[in-house]
Amino acid sequence: MRIDGAVIRCPAPVTDLADASHAGVLWRANRGRLLFHVPQVARYLVSGGNLVEIEPCTGAGAGTVRRFLRTTPAAALYLQRGIPVLHAAVAVDAAGRAVVLAGDSGSGKSVLLTTLLRRGWGLLTDDLAPVALDSNRVPVALPMWPEIRPWPGHADHAGLAAADGDRGLDRAFVREPRPISAIWWLGVHGSDPVETRAVEGIARFDAFGAMAYNRLIAGALLDRGSYLAVAGAVAGAALPIRRLLRPRDRWTADELAHLVSGGCQG
Amino acid sequence: MSEIVWLASYPKSGNTWLRVLLANYLRDASEPADINKIFVGPAASARRRFDEWAGVDAAALDPPVVDRLRPEVYRCLARDADEALFMKVHDRWARVDTGEPMFPPDVTLGVVYIIRNPLDLASSCAHHWGMPLATAVETLCDSSAAARDVSKATPEQLCQVFGSWSDHVGSWVDDSGLPLHVVRYEDLAADPVGCFGRVVRFCGLDYDGDRVGKAVEFSSFGELQRQEAAAGFQERSPRAPGSFFRRGVAGSWRDELPPHLARRLAAVHGQMMARFGYAY
Numbered sequence: 001m002r003i004d005g006a007v008i009r010c011p012a013p014v015t016d017l018a019d020a021s022h023a024g025v026l027w028r029a030n031r032g033r034l035l036f037h038v039p040q041v042a043r044y045l046v047s048g049g050n051l052v053e054i055e056p057c058t059g060a061g062a063g064t065v066r067r068f069l070r071t072t073p074a075a076a077l078y079l080q081r082g083i084p085v086l087h088a089a090v091a092v093d094a095a096g097r098a099v100v101l102a103g104d105s106g107s108g109k110s111v112l113l114t115t116l117l118r119r120g121w122g123l124l125t126d127d128l129a130p131v132a133l134d135s136n137r138v139p140v141a142l143p144m145w146p147e148i149r150p151w152p153g154h155a156d157h158a159g160l161a162a163a164d165g166d167r168g169l170d171r172a173f174v175r176e177p178r179p180i181s182a183i184w185w186l187g188v189h190g191s192d193p194v195e196t197r198a199v200e201g202i203a204r205f206d207a208f209g210a211m212a213y214n215r216l217i218a219g220a221l222l223d224r225g226s227y228l229a230v231a232g233a234v235a236g237a238a239l240p241i242r243r244l245l246r247p248r249d250r251w252t253a254d255e256l257a258h259l260v261s262g263g264c265q266g
Numbered sequence: 267m268s269e270i271v272w273l274a275s276y277p278k279s280g281n282t283w284l285r286v287l288l289a290n291y292l293r294d295a296s297e298p299a300d301i302n303k304i305f306v307g308p309a310a311s312a313r314r315r316f317d318e319w320a321g322v323d324a325a326a327l328d329p330p331v332v333d334r335l336r337p338e339v340y341r342c343l344a345r346d347a348d349e350a351l352f353m354k355v356h357d358r359w360a361r362v363d364t365g366e367p368m369f370p371p372d373v374t375l376g377v378v379y380i381i382r383n384p385l386d387l388a389s390s391c392a393h394h395w396g397m398p399l400a401t402a403v404e405t406l407c408d409s410s411a412a413a414r415d416v417s418k419a420t421p422e423q424l425c426q427v428f429g430s431w432s433d434h435v436g437s438w439v440d441d442s443g444l445p446l447h448v449v450r451y452e453d454l455a456a457d458p459v460g461c462f463g464r465v466v467r468f469c470g471l472d473y474d475g476d477r478v479g480k481a482v483e484f485s486s487f488g489e490l491q492r493q494e495a496a497a498g499f500q501e502r503s504p505r506a507p508g509s510f511f512r513r514g515v516a517g518s519w520r521d522e523l524p525p526h527l528a529r530r531l532a533a534v535h536g537q538m539m540a541r542f543g544y545a546y
Contacts, residue, residue: 025338027321036321039331072321104314105323106421188421191498216318 003052003069004142006077010054010065014043022220027072029220034076041065044073049080070145071128075213078130082226083142085213088129089113090141090178091260092122098141098178099260100129102211103186108246108256110148112186115257122174123148128213131230132177139180139234146173182240184260185211189245194252196244196259204235207243268347269375270340271469272310272444274355276406276434278390279382280451281354283485287462288352290481291471298484301493307351308343310336310369311413311423315343329425333362336424337370344373350469356413358429359437359444369442377444378465382451383544384431384531385519403527406431407534432538450542452516458482 017035020028028035036044042056042065052073056065075085088102089109099116101109110126117123125144134140146169185199185207199207208231212218218227234241244259246252273288275281289304308315316332317323319342324332343351360368384406392402405411413426428434439446447468454461463478483489519528532539532546539546 024318024342025320025335038322039334068322068326071323071326104422105317105325106313214318214321217321 003074003077006050006052008052008054008069011056012053014045014053014055017045022216024216027217029076029217031221031223032080034073034080034217034221036068036072036076038068041068044069046073046076046080049077049082052077070147072214072217074144075128075130076217076221078142079218079221082223083130083132084208084218084222084227084230086129086131086208086211087127087213088183088211089126089148090124090129091116092124092174092178093181093261094120095181096122096174096178097181098124100131100141100180100183101186101260102129102183107186107188108253109186111253112256112260114148115253116260117168117172119257119261121172123169123172124174124178131180131234133230133233134177134179137233139230139237139239140177141180142177143173143175146170180234180237180239182242182260183207183211183234185241185243186256187243187245188248190248191245192247192250194244194246194255194259196242199241199243202235204241205231207241208234267345268350270307270344270351270353270369270373271375272355272369272377273352273380274359274377274438275380276382276387276428276431277356278387278394280380280449280454281356283454283487283490284378284380284449284462284465285352285354286485286490287458287465287481288469290484291462291466291477294477294480298489298493301490302498307353309423310340310353310355310357311426313422313424315339316424319343324424330363332424333368334364334366336368337362337366340370341373350375350471352469356428357426358434359442360427367442369444371444374444375470376468377438377442377446378468379435379438379446379448380451380454381435381448381542383516383519384535384539385523385528385544385546386451386516387431388527388531389519389522399523400527403530406531409433430534432535435538435542448542455516458485 017028017033020030022029026037032048034046040057041060042054045053052069054065054069078085086100086102087104088100090098090100091113092098101112103109113126123146124141126148128144130142132140132142148169244256246256273281273284285306286299286301286304288306289299292306293299313324316339319339320335362368388399388403388406391406392399395402407430409430411428411430413423429437439448447465449461449465459478459482462482463473466473466478528546
């Protein structure tokens, strides 16, 4: 098993990270390594942007170990390579351009992505979106896996569990990096109407930081120069960044998909 | 490294008002704090804080595992803070399944527990949760009541267990063993300067009488209603048919609560009500 060229060793003995400069509850990190420990699942050691060693816990299922591999450890691989990772889904429009749907867990990324897929859009990634610069310094979103991770309780509503399932996702999956044409920064609010507003000026730079997959781990792993290069390119590019707030408890997927499909007016 | 002051209460007991008071006191500005930008510390149930410090999405974990990790997340928040954190919490005080307190005493400066007459609370909760008054009364009497039962899954929040109103009060006041200062909502309404001044002192903040007076003026019910009317309030439930800052009048239950529902609340909570001076 590999992730974008990185070697995955499993099972492998994983030692503690004694010289960690940053630590959370389940993770410890220094500039080149991340130790991630999911209780009753596995310990993951991510090194140098090219190696993941996994020590599964006794009784942990392979599927569960792989599921968590595709979260923080996968993000760490990119961060160690100097590639910022957004908490975002990315859909690909008919012109082959990436539309980033960023936001915290439960903000509606996966549901909106699924709604777009049912309208014929392509799938680049869900939940975790590395953003790099191509040879022309144009921001591009990188592909991850043909899978979608819905917020619990939203799966049936969006029809994610529909018959076509994984085969449909495989067909929709886009395997190459795509230039980013728009970023929608999703959130929820207590009012009823869907609200959108353009993010302008220096706020575009701040917004890119706020959309990080995990700001603490990014701060521990990502070198500042690489971050500034990508964040600066995104903030300075012609691509629109729009804040999109949806009502907390009203179903709005079709309305949001219409907004996103229609471009950036509104 | 700092410590946490838990601003603990059953929902709709005055927690928001106290945070607005604290925000106005701490910023010491010449105009009232924007109610949509008050920040004196994260909510204990804030998902994003949990996800980032835990390093994993709470939705990927079983609820008991999330609860088990919460004490350590709070330790991380305290370790990372330069000044005392004032953290709103609607959960009842509890131990997680390993026996450890969910709200760790080693990083706790104290608890300000805000209590409000459950007879007044019923109408306020019914309005906030968008449910019939009788259902809100039963929720106040339900030992297993939790946020998930009164609202749909809220993605920005971790699961919060309230318990019944008496459970909630007893858990913080009697069981927690934490340094405690109880604020009765009714006292805060009747004597905001004196009552809030005692909160300032309990929290270890430098006491300044003029600042207390200004914070009270900038946090008056009229000011909160004015701001909500002008720009809305982000904490208002979309299920609530009207405003978040609704009446705020102590004793309003006498013209809002049918007698049989008042009797029901008094029957279940009479002992705890009497203890805190709430007559029926």
